[in-house]
Amino acid sequence: MAESHEGAATSTTGPDVPVAFEDPGYREAVVDLLGVIAYAEISAFERLAEDAKLAPTLADKVALAAMATAEFSKVAAIHDRVRTFGGDPFEAMTPFRLPVEQFHRHTAPADWLESLVKAYVGDGLANDFYREVAAYLDPGTRDLVVTSVEGGEHAAFVVDRVRAAIAADPRVGGRLALWGRRLMGEALIQAQRVAAERDALSALLAGGVDRPGLDLAALGRMFTRLTERHAERMALLGLDS
Template sequence: MTESRVSAAFEDEDYRRAVVDLLGAIAYGELAAFDRLSADARLAPTLEDKIAIGAMACTEFQHLLQLRDRIAELGDDPYAAMAPFRQALDLFHEHTAPSDWYEGLIKAYVGDGLAADFYREIAAYLDTRTRDLIVASLADAGHSEFVVDRVRSAIAEDPRLGGRLALWGRRLMGEALTQAQRVAAERDALSALLAGGVDRPALDLAAIGRMFARITERHAERMAVLGLDS
């Protein structure tokens, strides 16, 4: 969008509310990721692993601060904006608490990747500044290379681990899709965003179906990179 179109979009209160909702959801996700990765660091088998996971947590926290500041800039309380998503996201993390170091790695790579894919899909319908902020906040925090190396090495040493982690990946997929669909359906502002508006196309049921198909395909690609069946 041009600057004038961005201004016009934010004159639409439904659009502004939807953007705040979306940023609030992502911000709370970043806070939850920071908290989870900090806990995962305690499971790390080596100092190198502990520091790597700690660095990821720090990156997530920096993303959170950027989102918080943008919500405030839009005239909303960032903590109030995050609050509606707390229960759903906390429930997701409660249902997918890793039982060991490797499950934690898979969750950091696959689970966070699924959430990022969902939010990037929605961000494609937003103004340029908001889209760029969301894409930047969802950028890989050092997960990929580190997780792939650790998981593939562990499976090479113990092939039986691969079967268990594949099942874990499928469970994460199911829980993440359920959460994404619930968030999209329960928040009126986000539903309105997907329905279109000022200089923005609508996302019909067929398009939503294709969106979730793309998310599923990218999940399968991540699992394959890890050497796991999806």
């Protein structure tokens, strides 16, 4: 779980109107964060719809199409939240097209099983990071982010298919374990690039007048949690992290 921050984003006029709303830097950071999440959802929709073509059965194709639809269904609420901060959702997404698309180019799955591992492990890692950042947001935005990155209903499907494939051919496990480690490495590289290029996001984690931030120790604990949750997902799939 993300670290608790009592009093973060304290309201002045209501439960969803924190002091931070008066801070242009905070508004910019939230618009950036929502922009990258929204574009990631759109990109996930496109990728999953494309990966459905690799499905070995009609049932698998329908399951992946359902995952794609679920991703796209979250976009409208994120766009609405961007507008409440005075931002344009399409302008908010634009800076993140290149890094998100670069990640997907560098991690294009070679087959059906790799696409499943990417959907479960790769997207899971990104979503874990967004949940961590959400701890530093106002209540309304925090709740939206947490809701937007939920996707546990699809986990059982992916775990079942990957474990069945490994049982049928144990050699598959080694290849997919390497693939999972590559996904994590590429995700961390892209996250670092985005943070380096978007000053507002970096400032968000540093805190503000009404929001405690991350010091080096807390940052280290956050990455430890991300690594541990990645290992847990890999273990559920029957893979070594």
